[in-house]
Amino acid sequence: MMRFPRLTFTLIAVLLAASGALRIGFGVGTALARAPEEAEVASPAECPAPPVALAQALSDREARLSQREDALEERLAALDLAEAAIETRLQELRQAEADLDRVVTLSDGAAEQDLTRLTAVYEAMKPADTARLLSAMPVEFAAGFLGRMRPEAAAAALAGMEPDTAFAITALIAGRNALAPTE
Known part of the structure; x- marks a missing residue:
């Protein structure tokens, strides 16, 4: 019993496929009959020149993009200079901090020595x-x-x-x- 519905669906699918193939086949023949015998293919050299307005718009856009690119390059150069200046300044600050630490250490040591000496004087x-x-x-x-x-x-x-x-x-x-x- 199960084979009968499956067979029916298969037969319907085959008939639909055959109908589609016939329609495509008739369309191809008609298209071939209407086509010229030799198809002319345009070479790139034969492309028509673009309208003057389009050429001018593209040229203007290229000039604007070139200006923006130059401005971005200038900004990048300025940022590189600023970054180098900041790095130099950071190095100077690190050196100053190290120098200050040395001075504070010396000062603390000297103050401690003074207090120790004065305490010894009071004890004596x-x-x-x-x-x-x-x-x-x-x-x-x-x-x-x-x-x-x-x-x-x-x-x-x-x-x-x-x-x-x-x-x-x-x-x-x-x-x-x-x-x-x-x-």
Whole structure:
């Protein structure tokens, strides 16, 4: 039973294909009958000249494109110059930064040496003289020196100070790292 519908569809498809082929065959014959015996093919040399307006428009467009191309080349050259200037400036800035780092390092080292030497001088003085000098300084400044001194020399200097001054300096030294992170 299944073969009958398939056979029908196949037969219809063959008939449609044959009908199309016949129509094409008749059309080819008619076309060949109407065609001239020798077809003339135009060579490229025989192309007619373009209209003057079209030639002028194409010439104008080519001139505009040439101007734009020249302008773009000038802009690219200017950008190359700017890029080279920026790179030179960056190199100069890097060198200046390195020089500044060296100067800061030297300055910090010299300042540290000065403080170390001055701390050693205060430690070598008599405790009463050290206490008198440190008491005359602002509390923050005196606390900095006492914090750098050996504990024995700092204790002797604190013992020779007025109790209020000694307390203020001690409180400042004790609290200066209170806000430092613990972890």
